[in-house]
Amino acid sequence: MSSEIEEIKSRLNIVDVLSGYIKLEKAGINYRACCPFHKEKTPSFFVSPSRQLWHCFGGCNEGGDMFKFVMKIENVEFKEALKILAHKAGVELKTVNVEQEKRQKTEKETCASICELSAKFFELYLEKTSIGKKAEEYLKDRGLSDVTIKEWRLGYSTNSWSKLAEFLIGKGFERSDIVKAGVAIEKEGNKFFDRFRGRIIFPICDMSGRVVGFTGRIFGENNDSAKYLNTPNTILYDKSKIIFGLDKAKESIRENEFCILVEGNMDCIMSHQAGMKNCVAVSGTALTEQHLNILKRYTNKLVLSFDMDFAGNNATKKAIRQAQLLDFEIKIVPSFGEKDPADIILHEGGERWKEIVAESKPINEFYFDSAIKSRDPKDIKDKKLIASDFLPIIKQMLSNIERAYWIGKISDVLDISERDIIKELETIRIEEGIQEREDTKNDFLNLERKTRGELIDEELAILILLFPEKIDLIGESLLHSFTSPIKDLLLKIKEKRDIKTEEVVNSFQSDDNHFNYINYLLMKSELNKNKDIDIDKEIGVCLKEKSSISKKAEQKKLSKEIKELEKKGDFEQIKVLSEKFNKLSQNNNE
Template structure:
């Protein structure tokens, strides 16, 4: 295999499911692919295409393309591609039936031909969503109107949550009774099995059922589609058993590791601002939104996990985090921050000072302006960690210096960019009065390994992106050239992995799959040469062909040099002489 060529490159063209299901076709016809994709990435028009930075791999220059005419997207950096279904599946982590049902709903197509089992499963899930939403409404109405809820209302008001915000976040109240919700929802026709599945009721030892949440202020938790998937209940009176907060347990629709509180309302402003503010508690989110700072979400008390970060990555690459900066809070936050750094996020720390308040909610209730200022002043996390290390360790001592360096270098090695690593190592070197060379030699291995892995990745990507042989074939298809031109090269001219593609280009377009391949090739040309005239493209074809020939020659020279070394090692002098002759003539041909 040559120059890190991805052997699956050509084969991936054939992955599309060209299903002939008329309902799928109907959805495809009605679906606006550009509209769907632009909910996740910022698309820029480029001729008949749209371009973006790929949401599926990290890249600086856009190689992700969408063709509305062909109803296709394709990334020339990571070779992912497909239609609206594959896009949604990949970006939302859905399986095909889930994507089908999401897009059916989006396009208003009523699915008829689902298998009875699929339908049963989908209906069951829908009932769980329905009863969670109904539960949220019941709690909301109780908080707003019920006679027994004065104290709860007073509490919510004392926390500064106004009526509009209460309505927007569906804040509610579960009274101190055993089965208010169970009775209400049963009367609305929900089966107790649905209520159990939704995590709303609990089966008692004596076989009866009772409400999970009692005497609690209820905060519904929405997924990023805005569906109620669970609740956090905060106790109203300190007397009762159970923790200050009770959450919905893991259910078929409630998976804490994939949720960010407030994201359904924050997504658009996060995208607009290019950054997300991450706070700890639900009240912090609610207060922040009420104060007009809407790009705020909460991780709900846990360290940020990979699924949550990947969700955020769709909208922004800068995170401003307000976490408890005491030692325990820092420790809890650190794992998530390391993960964020390693995923290429820029992470900043929002620091509350002196009498700003104990958390964002507290700070906002004192002064929105102070909170905004603290958000603006947020400093890079590594900077903050250096400051902390200098304070926490006795850096006048050799041991303290070593501990401080270990602490911060543990973060720096997580950063994927070598340039950023270098920047922070310089900063650390001057703060700790350790020579940069010494830091490099002490931690060099870790930094270097990380760095070389990064470079390798980048190289592999750009070689796939700039793969001249694919480009040559793409130009061939785009210009609809005479296939005699291709016959000038024998099959060995092309990398092995491209042989199926060459064969296709030579035989032409016959069915859905091959039309698909030509579509991808056409997008490839558009990416490389946006708005080139046909004449210019012909020139490019000649250039690329020449470049490919040179590549071929170089490969042959390298291969012969290899055989010469082998023959020498065996002491086969005749063979060496023979090969040297070929070698010399090839070198001459190549002009070297």
């Protein structure tokens, strides 16, 4: 297959392929456009013809080759993208098994028909049978209207062994297909029975609104112990990818520019009924990176209404961390005791729910409040507990400005100097345990791994690419303190003065990695091209920060040396180094 991919890539130009979907404009050696995967007004989506890659510097911060683009924009798997591009390129695919393709297609269609018929069957049972009526009464007692019940196609599965299976077989479906669709179970000894029995049924739809699975909530006489039961993964239903309610919420998420994430199906449906339709649920499963990537197409703002026990729920914390790494802005709905959103809406009204959502707090504020809640910041034991809860949160913050803010805040509350907080932070090791993101092959582009110092160097390089004539603001000796390839870039600009930035970038072509990175910086600089920038001031700020970072590094080295000397008891030398140390911190505060 790889030779076919190469063949396709050699015949097609990424610029032509993408032009079929979005409007590209020339920007230096690259092209730019408004990103098709997130909402934006100024274009931050770049296409590099020389690298045959695209990258979004806006909400998504994602990129890849033409295959990845087609997969994302057409919302298809790799194989499908391969077919689309092969067709465009006039390449005949030998590796695709036509028979197998056909079979898979019919399998999907069959599965969809079975799910649709099952949904109808469950709906009918809710409406027409006496026990179904009881289930309907229960739903109405929980606050759902007739319209809502119809719109969400809620149903009831009778508490019999095989009513649904018999019905489907009567419609001409094979036993094996019914099992594959997830609505029946086959056990050894030729046993064949319905999966959902004596349950209220919530159909789960894919993005096009097609029913692909079900959640069943226990109701009435039922010996089954599980309160909720879900369709297992099938050819259509993959629980790590499907988000309950998204087919009905997507428009509203785009309009409102944020998405409310709740735990239960009922919470989601009630929120829609109350008029907040930008709400989805991750029912019965942890939030995965795939879920987040899907949501990313609609918004980069999430409002979470989860039962958030600060000390507990590691899965939730991990999901939040994952979302932060994907650049989501996260807020947390304040907790309202034991009640879930569906209860709030039922007892206090939809308006109250809207108010509560509007009161949601940025995630770090939430973590901070949770850390100091019911603790005494003057008590030494509590100080330690607060620090051990909140410092790892600070450590993980991606924005320097934010980090600085919270260091100040916690230092005030605990009455411990910022310097000591920073020292303490340095000792904290974070075990991320988070899935590696795709495209991490190129280290230079791996944003999460970058240190503050590296980010500042990058910022400076971007500013100089924008205003090469300002290169003299960076002193000769300082130029050499950068690492390659930024150092080489800056030296080249200094040496050749009136050279065009495009030529500078092209001069890196011999090293793929360096070329990619420099081109990445160029694209980032082009983003700022028409912005009103006080360049001297910006460069000044970066240089100051760069020097403060190197001072801090020096301080770190000194304090390590001082610790060694303490062991030896060499107080003379300690005094000398301490003075050096203090002098550095004074300079920092200037």
